Every structure is written in C-alpha cells, then in structure tokens.
Amino acid sequence: MRWSGFQRRYAPYIFVSPFFILFLIFGLYPTLFSLYMSFQAWTPSDGWGRWKYVGLENYTFTLTDPMFWRSMWNTIWLGVFSGIPQHLIAIPLAFVIHMVLSRFKTFVTAVYFLPYITSSVAIALIFNTLFATNNGVINLVIAHLNTWPLLGALLPDQNINWFTSANIKYALALVVIWQFTGWNTLLYLSAIQAIPKDLYEAAAVDGATRAQQFRYITLPLLRPMMFFAVSLTIIGNMQLFEQPFVLLNGGASAATPGGQTATMYMYRTAFEWLEMGTAASIAWILFVFIGILTYLNNLIFGRAARGGD
Amino acid sequence: MKQILSLLALLLLFGLGLAQKTTLTVGVFPNLDDALKSQIQLFNKKYPDVEVKLVIQQYADHHNALTTALATGQGLPDVAAIEIGFVGRFAEGQGFEDLNKAPYNAGQYKRLFTPYTIxxxxASDGRFIAMPVDIGPGTFFYRVDILQKAGVDPKNMMTWPGYIAAGRKIKATTGAFLIADAADVAWINIFATTPANTSPYFDAQGKVIVDSPRFVRAFELAKNIRAAGLDARVGAWTNEWYDAFKKGTVATQFSGAWLQGHLQNWMAPETKGLWRVQQLPEGMYASWGGSFYAIPTTSKNKALAWELIKFVTTTREAQVAAFKAIGAFPSLLSAQEDPSFNEPIEFLGGQQARLLWRDAARRVKPLRANKYDRIANEIVTQALSQVLDEGKDIQAALTEAKRLIERRMR
Incomplete structure (x- = not known):
C-alpha cells in the first residue's frame, strides 16, 4: 500500500530524472561555471581552484581587444555572405522542387540534404584538397576558364592561394553555403507543402503566372518558416567553428587571421594561451550578441511567425 | 647493486611497495611513442616487474588533454611527454615536479645534456620541470639535382642575399620555387639571432622587443622572397607541402634534422639521394623542435617515474635506441659520440650529416623561456602574415604586434 503510494508519487520523477541529471552535469553546470569563470583569472595548467577574482577585467579586456574585434568582424562577414545566399538559393529551390520536380521530391531533397549530415571534418578535408593552390580542382578550372576569350580577361593569371588571410573568407563562405543550403531547402519545402492548394488554384483562375504565385502567395506564407530558418542560421553562423578550424589545419590559423572566427578565437584564448577567464568572457559577450541579433530577426519576421500581421 | 639500493631507498621515501608488477602510465604522442617502445624493452631488462603503459594521442590532442588534466588534477599519467612548443608554459604552471629538488636532484645530470635544452x-623562477630526451638542431636542406641544373653552388647560398639571388636563378632556369613558405626564413632568422639567455621576443628585463632591428631584418628577408615570387606559398604539414617535396617543386627547406627521417620514411622516399644538408646561412644556429619528459605532481609512482625518465634520458643505450628507431637526435652528449654518428646517410647521398648536426647542436645558444612566449609567437605569426599576404608595412605591423603582446601581459 505504502509502496504503491510511493510509486505513484515519485515514479514519474525517477523516469524523467536521467535527462535532468545529464542536463545538470553537462548543460547547466558548465554554463554557470563559465559565467563564474568570466570574473576570474585562471591559467588552467596551474591546477583546479587556483583562480583569482578580477571583477570585470576580462570583459573590459575583451571589449577593447583588437584581435577579438577582428574575429568578430570575420564572423559577421561570414555570417552575412554565407547566410543570405543560403536562403536566396533555398527558397526558390524549394518552390521549384515542389512545383516541377514533385515526382522525384524525396530523391532530390535527399541529395540536397546530404551535405548537412556529412561530418564537417570530412567536408573540410575534401575542400582542402579542392582549394589546394598548385593542384586543386578549383584552381585548375579557373586556369582552364582563363583560356576562354572574354572570361579570361576577368580572371587572375596566377594560381589563387585560397588559404591566405584575404582569400580564406570566400573559401569558407562557399563551404558553409554548400553545407547548409540543403537543410534550409528542406525547411522551406515542408512549409510550402503546408500551403493549401486552393490558394494557388484560385490565383491561377484569376490569371496569375507562376512567378506571381511565388511572389504573392508562397513568399508571404513562408514568413513563419523564414523566421525559424534565419534564427537557426544566425545562431549557427555566429558560432562557426569546425569548418574554419579544420580547413585552416587547426594550429595554422594564426597565420591566417582573416579566417579566425569568434569561437575559434575563444578556443585559442582558452587552450593555446591558457586564459580561461578571458575565454569565458568572450563566450558571454558572444551570447549577448547572438541574443541581440535574434531579437532583431524577431522584429523583422517575428509577427508573422506568431500569426499576426 | 648501487642502483637497486637507491631505487629501494626512493621507494621507501614515497611509501610504496613493489610487491607485484607495477604499472606506470606514460602519456606520449607520435612518433615519440616508437622511440619510447624501443627504450622500454631495454628498461624492462633492468626492471622486469614494471609494466609501462603508453597513452598515445596525436600531438595537439596530447597537449590539450594535458592542459585539461592539469586544470582538474585528474587523469594525468605518471610520466608526460612535452614538446618544446609547450614546455615553457607548462613550466610556468605548478602542475609538474621541480626536478632540482630532492629526491630527484636533477642538477647533477644537467651537464650531461646539450646545454641549451636545460x-x-x-621556469623563470628557476624550477626545472622536465628532462630533455631529443633535440632538433636546425639545418638547411637542399635538392642537389635542382641546384646542379640551375648551376647554383650551395656555398653561394650561405649568405641571405646570396640565398635569394640563387633563388632567382633556380626559378628562372628550372621553374622550381626556392622554398615552400617565405615565413620560414623569417622565423629561422628570429630564433637564430636571439642573444643567449633571453627569450626571442623579450629582453632580459622582460620588455617586448618585437619591433627591434632583428625582427625588421627577418621580416624584410621574407618579404623580398615573397615579392620576387620565389616561395610556393605552401604551409608546413599540408598535403601540398608533401607533394612539393615529392615532385621537387621546391629546392630548399629549413627545418630540424628530424625532417630527414620524415622525408625518408613517408613524405618523399622516392627522392632518396637527391637531398643534401648544410649549416644555416651566415653562421646561424637554431634549435628546431625537441621533446621532454616530466612528472606530474599528482603521479602516484613518482619514484618509478623518475627511474624511467632517468633511464630514457641519461643512459646512452636508451638514447641510441631512440635515435635508431626514429632518428630522434639524442639530447645526451655521450650518446652523440656513438659510432653510428659517423655513418653516411644514404638518403642524403652518403653525406655524414649527423656530424654536421652534432656540431650545430653544440653551437645553439640557450634561450630563456618566458611565460608569454606562446602568445608573442602567435601575434608575430599574425603580423608576418599581414606583411606577406596583405602587404602591410613592416614597421607598422611590428609596432602593432608589440602593442598587442604588451596588452596580453597582465
């Protein structure tokens, strides 16, 4: 009697406890600890507990650090030039797949989705080979196009070194666009499928062309999904790490400051320079920054997402 | 007998029993693990009851794992291998035993090693945290076939202007690049011109000196090579780097003596007999790589750990075994007298290169580690890339680098 009362009362909590235990250990604890750490100075190789309270020093140091701002600028540049094209490609692509290729929809979506589920490390290694200066496929193609009459004048004569500080951003943006466009296409395709067919039929009866249907029916009704997809892109791009890290060979990134993103800079501050407190402050500044961007995104797309207008 | 007694005394000191097989864990990275395996076989002849367990991780992972383990004091091995790039900053921390103190008294062994390794x-406060196991005397590799084709005498490359002039001739006649990355020339100049007993980036008072004429000249040389189109703009340890060695598209390379082992074993075995080495230009001598062994303060087997470290670093047979296994250049002076040093190296066309490297190793000046060496290294690397890739003015880049390093010295 008593046992079954105990069961009834506590069994649900025991069943949900694995998630909360794991979340406390791997989610909440590191988050709170990094907040605490951002007010301390700690060289981790000195050992546990040997940190010193420094107040806001880490934050003032980071906010006045030119290397941090350069990495932020790189992150924002990459966020814009790899983020916007993803959506500009994905929305029309989803529309075309839905309208024209609907018979092969599953297959086509799977193909576009493939880069998203491929490991970033494998992708970066492949692109490393493609972007190689002296015998990479991309430079070979450019060299070939160079022999064409009109196009040749626009292209450089020498092999492009994609891994210099100035060029690495373009290479990185291309990798990120290639990897995540498929994911956004899938999101938009699912939203387009949810748009009632009779809207298009009514428009067709009124004599609207395909382009007009896209402009006046599909786009407005996609706004909730745009809000969601753009939010994910903002969060993902502001935390871009593996692609530049692997493409730049990890340690070699000091020689290519142009490809150093904010999270890479945070990683180097923590593990190369052993300034844990400063690295924690970078994490929290980045958190606030992402929060602001998401809020702005909410202002642009958000009302539609909540169903109002 | 004496050794066994001293070991017993040590064991008593640490309150340990050696009743059964004792396990000793060693954290190590490739290919130092191959050297260690050959040394352990010899070690076990002396200490059959000790089982040495290796924890092998890639170079970067190994040092990251050490950093994390030091931070928490958990999961450290009994003996840790440390590469030269990390030994300075680990020395400044409190995570490793000071080997100057009893029961180690490492002071008595210091004269046995190549002096600059000590x-x-x-650390800056005088603690001695790791014993040197191998060293990397900097050396000048060149492709004898390319130089001959271009009609360049390697002796004429022994000054930096001569080196660049030869590079132009090589590029014009054979199409081969002078070097993979112009930055290497800057770095070897920066390291080799550092005055004895200071850090490359800081003077004796700890002031940042990265805008001094030493750095300006090093940057100018690299910039001249880049501007003349003489470098392949290929970074070290990339597929393109290996490919350049294989195909012979670069004529020279500055590196540690250990590069010969890598070239011979996997990078470009087919170029056997085409390489030669000589000393660095203008009487420069520099250290390029090296490894150490240290005892974490959390080690539970400090006495045995010390026995193992002493064995691999101070006995001639262990040092020679590592040399034979992977070509790790011995830090122990007496091991450098081994007859194998006179052997001609077939990969280098029968050159007695080890004698040359031994000579170089003895002329390298000792540098002092500074807590901020690593940060300074990265910031200067970044400045160099801005000069070479983005056309930034040298003086402006170095002044900026100085300011950035000073900011970090908190």
Missing part, C-alpha cells in the same frame, strides 16, 4: 625546461 634553459628550455627551466
């Missing part, structure tokens, strides 16, 4: 493992 300074590398000494």
């Amino acid at each position: 300074a590398q493992a000494t």
